[in-house]
Amino acid sequence: MHQFLQQVFSGLAAGAVYASLALALVMIYRATDLVNFAQGEMAMFSTYIAWTLVNAGLPFWGAFLITLAVSFVGGMAVERIVIRPVENAPILTAVVVTIGLLLIFNSLAGWIYSYTLQEFPSPFPDRTLFGALMTTRDLGVIAVTLMMLVALFCFFRFTATGLAMRAAAQNPESARLCGIPVGWMLAVGWGFAAAIGAVAGIMVAPVLFLDPNMMSGVLLYAFTGALLGGITSPIGAVIGGLIVGVTENLVGTYLIASQLKLTVALILIIIVLVFRPNGLFGTAVVRRV
Amino acid sequence: MAAILELRAVKAFYGQSEVLHGIDLAVEEGGMTVLLGANGAGKTTTLRAICGMVRSEGQILFAGRRLERCTTEQIAGFGVAHVPEGRGTFIGLTVEENLRIGAYAATGRPHDNMQLMYGYFPILAQRRRQQAGALSGGEQQMLAIARALMMSPRLLVLDEPSFGLAPRVVEAIFGIVERIRREQHVSVLLVEQNASLALAMADRAYLLETGYVVTSGSAKALADDPQIRRSYLGY
Numbered sequence: 001m002h003q004f005l006q007q008v009f010s011g012l013a014a015g016a017v018y019a020s021l022a023l024a025l026v027m028i029y030r031a032t033d034l035v036n037f038a039q040g041e042m043a044m045f046s047t048y049i050a051w052t053l054v055n056a057g058l059p060f061w062g063a064f065l066i067t068l069a070v071s072f073v074g075g076m077a078v079e080r081i082v083i084r085p086v087e088n089a090p091i092l093t094a095v096v097v098t099i100g101l102l103l104i105f106n107s108l109a110g111w112i113y114s115y116t117l118q119e120f121p122s123p124f125p126d127r128t129l130f131g132a133l134m135t136t137r138d139l140g141v142i143a144v145t146l147m148m149l150v151a152l153f154c155f156f157r158f159t160a161t162g163l164a165m166r167a168a169a170q171n172p173e174s175a176r177l178c179g180i181p182v183g184w185m186l187a188v189g190w191g192f193a194a195a196i197g198a199v200a201g202i203m204v205a206p207v208l209f210l211d212p213n214m215m216s217g218v219l220l221y222a223f224t225g226a227l228l229g230g231i232t233s234p235i236g237a238v239i240g241g242l243i244v245g246v247t248e249n250l251v252g253t254y255l256i257a258s259q260l261k262l263t264v265a266l267i268l269i270i271i272v273l274v275f276r277p278n279g280l281f282g283t284a285v286v287r288r289v
Numbered sequence: 290m291a292a293i294l295e296l297r298a299v300k301a302f303y304g305q306s307e308v309l310h311g312i313d314l315a316v317e318e319g320g321m322t323v324l325l326g327a328n329g330a331g332k333t334t335t336l337r338a339i340c341g342m343v344r345s346e347g348q349i350l351f352a353g354r355r356l357e358r359c360t361t362e363q364i365a366g367f368g369v370a371h372v373p374e375g376r377g378t379f380i381g382l383t384v385e386e387n388l389r390i391g392a393y394a395a396t397g398r399p400h401d402n403m404q405l406m407y408g409y410f411p412i413l414a415q416r417r418r419q420q421a422g423a424l425s426g427g428e429q430q431m432l433a434i435a436r437a438l439m440m441s442p443r444l445l446v447l448d449e450p451s452f453g454l455a456p457r458v459v460e461a462i463f464g465i466v467e468r469i470r471r472e473q474h475v476s477v478l479l480v481e482q483n484a485s486l487a488l489a490m491a492d493r494a495y496l497l498e499t500g501y502v503v504t505s506g507s508a509k510a511l512a513d514d515p516q517i518r519r520s521y522l523g524y
Contacts, residue, residue, distance in 0.1 A: 160393065167379050167390045174377030177340060179365035179394025179440060 005133055007249045013138035014207075014221075015245020016145035020200035021215075021222035022229065022237035023149075024193035029231050031169040031189045032083070034094050038101035040219030042078070043197030044212060045105045046071040047205045048113050050198070051120055060123045064202060068195045075194025079187040109212040122206035141203045148199055149238060152192070165189060217262055221248065224265040227272050230282020240280065244268065292350075293318045293476045294339070294444055299347035301331070301338040308334050310500045311347065315493070316444065321470060321477040323487040323508065325521055326497035332480040333374050335497070336448050339478075340364050340371045352443060366394045370442035374449060376433040380422030384413055387421050387432055391439030399439065406435040409465055427458035434462070438469065444476045445469075451483045459483065463490060484521040488512040496521075 021039060028036045036042075046067055053063035082101060086094045124140035156162035168175040168185035175182050200222075201215060208214050225244040229236025244265065252261040272279060292315040301309040309331050316322040324332045338345040341361045349356040356364055365371070370391075379387050388406060392399035407414035410431045416424060421432060430450055437445060447466070451459040467490055470477050481487035487508075488494055494511040496504040504511060511517050 160389070163382075163386055163389055164393055166382065166386075167393075170379050170381055171377060173342070174373060174379065175390070176342075176361040177365055177371045177373060177377060178390050178436070179362050180390070181362050 002131075002133070003253075004250075007253045008246055009134035010138055011246035011249030012242060013134075013141045013245070014204075014249060015225075015242035016142050017200045017204045017218060017241075018221040018225045018245050019238040019241025020145055020148065020196050020203070021218060022225035022241040023152075023234055024196040024200070025222060025226045026229075026231060026234050026237040027189055027193045027196070029226075030234075031165075031186050032087075032094075033091065034083075034098065035223075035231075036101075036193070037095065037098040037219075038078075038105060039193065039197055040215030040222070041102045041105035041109075041212075042071070042075065042194050043201035043218075044210075044215040045109055046074075046194065046198035047120070047201035047210060047214070048109055050202050051113075051118060051205070051210055054121060060121060064123075067198050067202065071194040071198040072191040074191075076187040076191040078194070079190035083186075083190070084183070106212050113212070115212055118210040120202075120205035120210045137206070144199065144203060148196065152196075161188070220262060220265050221245070224268045224272075226279075227269055228279055230279025232283055233279065233281035236279055236281030291318050292316060293352055294478065295348075295350040296335070296339070297348040297350070299335075299338055299345055299349060301334050301343050301345045303334075303343065308500050309338065309345075312497075312500075312502055314495055314502065314505075316476050316478050317492065319470070319474055319476055320493065321467075321479060321491040322493040322495070323491035324478070324480045324495050324497060325484050325487065325511075325517075329499070330497040331500045332497055333448055334500075336371065336373075336446050336478070336480060339446065340369060362394075365440065368440070368443035369446060370437035370440055370444070371446040372433045372437045372448060372450065374452075376429050377436075378421050378424075378429050378433060380420065382421055383418055384421055384424070384432060385417040387436050388413075388439050391436035393440070395440040402439050402441060406438060409469060410435050427454050427462065430454060430458075430462055431465075434466065434469075438473070438475070441473075442475060444478060446478045448480045449482060450479075451481060451486070459486065466490075484517075485512075 021043060024039050025036060028034060049070055050063050050067040053066055054060060082097060086097050122137055124137045127136045129136060129139060156166060164180045165185045165188060168180055168182040172182045204218055205214065221244050222241060225241030226237045228243060229240030248261050248264050251264050252258040294316040296312055296314040298311045298313065299309060300307055300311055312335060324335060326332050334343060337343045339349055339356065341356065341359055341364050345357060351367060351369060354367060379390060388403050389399060392402060412428055413432055413435055421429065424432060450462055463486060466477065469475060479487055479491065488511060491508040494506065494508040495502050496517065504514065
């Protein structure tokens with residue numbers, strides 16, 4: 001029983017990271033109907049920025065905040081420069097562009113920082129809590145993720161800009177008629193997604209070690225979480241991400257070798273697509289033709 | 290009276306094909322102009338051209354300003370509130386959030402405007418916390434008009450507000466629009482299929498056919514025109 005609970009908690013910590021990245025995916029999907037395959041690599045690149053800042057002698061949380069700001073601006077720039085020109089192109093064109101971005105960020109990171117593994121500092125002391133049930137690291141990751149989610153929720157719920165972003169995602173034409181600059185709202189959405197991804201990257205890097213391919217597995221779990229929660233639902237993405245984290249950990253501990261854990265994500269994707277294509281919280285999209 | 294909105298030889302295009310072939314049209318300051326015509330005559334396209342949603346040529350003047358090169362969101366910021374075909378409701382958001390979105394471009398205090406709108410449309414006050422998608426068609430139309438008025442516009446553009454609604458509901462909504470026009474000094478440009486109701490309220494009227502203005506004049510003159518009576522009023 002003790003081991004089981006241990007695995008659940010460490011699964012929740014991993015799940016919090018998946019949930020963050022899943023949320024980033026959902027935000028962009030809701031605004032532009034586009035799955036951003038580069039989300040993981042953008043997060044990886046942000047993590048390298050944080051790593052550089054920490055190595056330059058900045059305190060961890062200072063580097064953390066600067067990285068979020070830089071990622072936000074970078075995400076906006078990606079939308080303005082790369083995504084904007086294919087805004088009205090067929091969806092597959094945009095998807096290919098995000099795959100291109102994935103390769104660019106990956107190669108760029110390899111070129112600048114090399115492909116060797118780097119150790120990434122953890123901001124949380126390495127201790128166990130509650131009779132070795134969980135570690136302070138896990139608790140720290142979960143707490144940071146929760147704070148970020150609450151902040152995001154308040155932003156979208158209570159601010160005029162947050163409301164305008166929701167309006168722009170839901171009905172762009174009508175939003176324009178209300179005077180909302182929809183193009184900029186999309187850019188801000190990309191900025192937020194990039195910053196959320198940065199949090200995910202920084203939280204997971206102490207566990208996985210930093211290298212340009214660090215996020216490929218995480219992105220797959222995040223996809224699974226987003227799909228499980230329903231790709232249109234932010235709450236669903238968070239819950240889906242947590243479920244995936246816990247499932248992956250439990251299955252890896254009790255059922256299969258942990259080297260095969262990634263398979264769990266693929267099996268979950270298939271199960272969701274076959275039995276519940278809209279996910280747990282998603283809404284069916286009905287298109288009139 | 291001076292015109293708040295004036296179109297001079299306006300052409301509009303969908304892709305390469307020209308759908309408006311040089312339209313002249315005016316809305317008087319504080320007045321109500323109605324645009325009549327069969328389906329496909331170019332009524333909605335005219336409204337979309339005004340708000341920069343289709344490519345257009347010619348001159349579109351609003352309160353002394355040229356609109357042709359402006360973006361839709363800029364035009365809204367100038368004080369043109371457009372309730373589009375299909376109402377443009379943000380169905381996943383609450384009634385109150387829909388109204389707050391309407392106030393995005395407004396400079397005044399949204400709260401005062403919201404109370405004003407709840408005064409005109411008491412049913413919206415009752416449903417303020419509900420999802421807008423759960424409202425009935427008539428309530429959604431009221432919400433759409435209230436949302437547009439939240440920006441304290443100088444011109445209200447309405448695209449077939451009667452569409453799909455019961456006659457009694459239509460009359461109620463038109464009554465409120467008429468009251469708002471008088472009390473808030475908003476000019477109105479209306480596209481409407483219900484010609485008799487529209488002509489009774491408006492001061493100017495234009496009849497569009499396949500992208501041309503074929504008849505224009507005072508609403509009363511058009512209502513008395515035997516040809517229009519036969520084709521559009523049915524008596």
